[in-house]
Amino acid sequence: MTDYGHQLIFGGFLTPDAGEPEQVVARAKLCEQVGLDLVTFQDHPYQSGFLDTWTLMSYLAAATSRIRLAGNVLNLPLRQPVVLARSVASLDLLSGGRVELGLGAGAFWEAIEANGGRRRTPGQAVDALDEAIRIIREVWATDRRGGVRVDGEHYRVVGAKRGPAPAHPVGIWVGAYKPRLLRLVGRAADGWLPSLAYLPNGPAELADLNALVDEGAAAAGRDPGAVRRLLNISGRFTRTRSGFLDGPPEQWVQELAGLVLEHGISAFILGADDSTAIQLFAQEVAPAVRELVDVERAAPGTGTTSATARREAIRAGGASTLAVTPTPDPGVRRSNHQLWDESTRPVAPPAPAGHVYTPHGQAVGGHLVDVHDHLRQELTQVRDLLDQVRRGVVSAGDARGVLNRMTMRQNDWTLGAYCAAYCAVVTQHHGLEDNSVFPHLRRADPGLGPVLDRLEQEHLVIHDVVEGVDRALVALIREPGDHTGLQQAVDVLTDTLLSHLSYEERNIAEPLARYGFYAGQV
The missing domain is CATH 3.20.20.30 (Luciferase-like domain)
Structure with a gap:
């Protein structure tokens, strides 16, 4: 050897x-x-x-x-x-x-x-x-x-x-x-x-x-x-x-x-x-x-x-504490258009006492945060684009082109932000069918069902919000000079996306670390 x-x-x-x-x-x-x-x-x-x-x-x-x-x-x-x-x-x-x-x-x-x-x-x-x-x-x-x-x-x-x-x-x-x-x-x-x-x-x-x-x-x-x-x-x-x-x-x-x-x-x-x-x-x-x-x-x-x-x-080299820190919700809302009631969000069941997280499990849970950080960076790009459009540095048409190339626009939010980033190319989303992350978590822990239902509902909302930014750019092309609609659309996107990503990390980062992406993985 x-x-x-x-x-x-x-x-x-x-x-x-x-x-x-x-x-x-x-x-x-x-x-x-x-x-x-x-x-x-x-x-x-x-x-x-x-x-x-x-x-x-x-x-x-x-x-x-x-x-x-x-x-x-x-x-x-x-x-x-x-x-x-x-x-x-x-x-x-x-x-x-x-x-x-x-x-x-x-x-x-x-x-x-x-x-x-x-x-x-x-x-x-x-x-x-x-x-x-x-x-x-x-x-x-x-x-x-x-x-x-x-x-x-x-x-x-x-x-x-x-x-x-x-x-x-x-x-x-x-x-x-x-x-x-x-x-x-x-x-x-x-x-x-x-x-x-x-x-x-x-x-x-x-x-x-x-x-x-x-x-x-x-x-x-x-x-x-x-x-x-x-x-x-x-x-x-x-x-x-x-x-x-x-x-x-x-x-x-x-x-x-x-x-x-x-x-x-x-x-x-x-x-x-x-x-x-x-x-x-x-x-x-x-x-x-x-x-x-x-x-x-x-x-x-x-x-x-x-x-x-x-x-x-x-497993013997694992740890009893999850070394994954969810990103907190900033708590600041830029828009009065609240598209869901955050107080009605279900909460995931607590982790079983004494569970040992393998190094690989820790990495799986941490990767959710990594992927979300990519989406947060894209949100920063969107807000920067708005500023450039407002200053006339970038046209609304060019801004649409940038938006269309972003993960948050290309991916199918209905299968989950994590699953989308995990199994998507830039051109189109490829689902993992029976092995997709959310169905696996449902089978692994039925108690996660209400949380996963809520996440999927919010994914639908976010999909519409992202499309709303694109519609606002189209409107700006037709009527140059009035940036009010685009500003509102980007503010709504900021509020919904940051709130959602934080909620998702708080509730499924730990189950992902425990159950992995697929059955028998961790």
């Missing part, structure tokens, strides 16, 4: 489809919203149907605030090493240290040659990658004197100035499968990034390939554990087990945890453009894998324990 002990990373591997650029951006933002650590994109500069990966990453660096970005993997033969080094460092500085360098030696040589690159044999491609990594590291080494000088067979750099240095130690992750390239990874790279789909024998091949990386590291006097092992994965979320990574989320948890503990994989990057799969991976699978791995690392030698024993071990 080989576990190199790295902190786990979970990411997305998205198709940079030039035919639907807004959807690519929306999926990347979704990856950040649901808590993934990393979003990556394949890089085929010769593919006219794809967005240029480096341009896309630069755009997304400005459109996101937390998630890391990487090519998966960048095509070295069409990206000159010195320029690439400076591009990576520049974007890392501009994004606050959120860029990693996935790098490939090259494939599809006819396409590369057709677009101005140089065709190389497999051996030449390895040598060129070796030289490129040396050049990139030299460009970043601003603490050294003199210019960069690498007199290689494929790249010749004669005194290039150093810098800029990146904001953080950028990882150089190499996609590799053949022995010589794998040894190069161990000798010179920071990570190995293969795709599971390219391994004919599946996970069984990882041990032998890992050994070659370790061999290269040892030959260079490096600790093999210094090389992170990443893995591009794909699969299906289904109700029943059908194969490796083809089954329910709990199956994925066990199988991915096994790859960590048995093969040292510490980063899983899901190749999927389906928003529901991305959300399940981020919110169901990733937290549970982290917990299982933490338990196993704390208790060496328990790698063969049953799933039940593992869950019990996780």
Whole structure:
């Protein structure tokens, strides 16, 4: 069993489809919203149907605030090493240290040659990658004197100035499968990034390939554990087990945890453009894998324990106090149009005495607040838009366009603000059918019925209120200059939304932490 002990990373591997650029951006933002650590994109500069990966990453660096970005993997033969080094460092500085360098030696040589690159044999491609990594590291080494000088067979750099240095130690992750390239990874790279789909024998091949990386590291006097092992994965979320990574989320948890503990994989990057799969991976699978791995690392030698024993071990590390703080209602009302009587709101039954909340359960309850905070931020955007419309900076038509792209407008409020944000893409809502959150909570605790009924009623009201803001913008287009109706609509939205979100958090954050999203989850 080989576990190199790295902190786990979970990411997305998205198709940079030039035919639907807004959807690519929306999926990347979704990856950040649901808590993934990393979003990556394949890089085929010769593919006219794809967005240029480096341009896309630069755009997304400005459109996101937390998630890391990487090519998966960048095509070295069409990206000159010195320029690439400076591009990576520049974007890392501009994004606050959120860029990693996935790098490939090259494939599809006819396409590369057709677009101005140089065709190389497999051996030449390895040598060129070796030289490129040396050049990139030299460009970043601003603490050294003199210019960069690498007199290689494929790249010749004669005194290039150093810098800029990146904001953080950028990882150089190499996609590799053949022995010589794998040894190069161990000798010179920071990570190995293969795709599971390219391994004919599946996970069984990882041990032998890992050994070659370790061999290269040892030959260079490096600790093999210094090389992170990443893995591009794909699969299906289904109700029943059908194969490796083809089954329910709990199956994925066990199988991915096994790859960590048995093969040292510490980063899983899901190749999927389906928003529901991305959300399940981020919110169901990733937290549970982290917990299982933490338990196993704390208790060496328990790698063969049953799933039940593992869950019990996780439960033993839980807490009797819910560490989720609902956001209070501000209590300020900007409008006289009260659309419901808050005094008639039902209250959820108290939590059972002595209940222990697992770390995953705490995260589930806390995620409700996180999603609501996203809606609160959108409300702030709406109010800012109103101010800009009033000052003539933004037209009412442009404001409608912004509103139409917001989650609160796109999602189906009738299924619940939490469920909507949890299982929706920007373009349309996809319900989780029988697995949607509210029906699950009804089955888990019938005492929640009155609260859930009330929440669903308020969702209908909020849907109409959001539509009312849009209607007010349409009216302003027809009769410019009178902002009274728009101001009233936004004030009503502020009052109803903030009141509702606080009520929902007070009453279902704890049940979510106790029961999870689905039966048997927590």
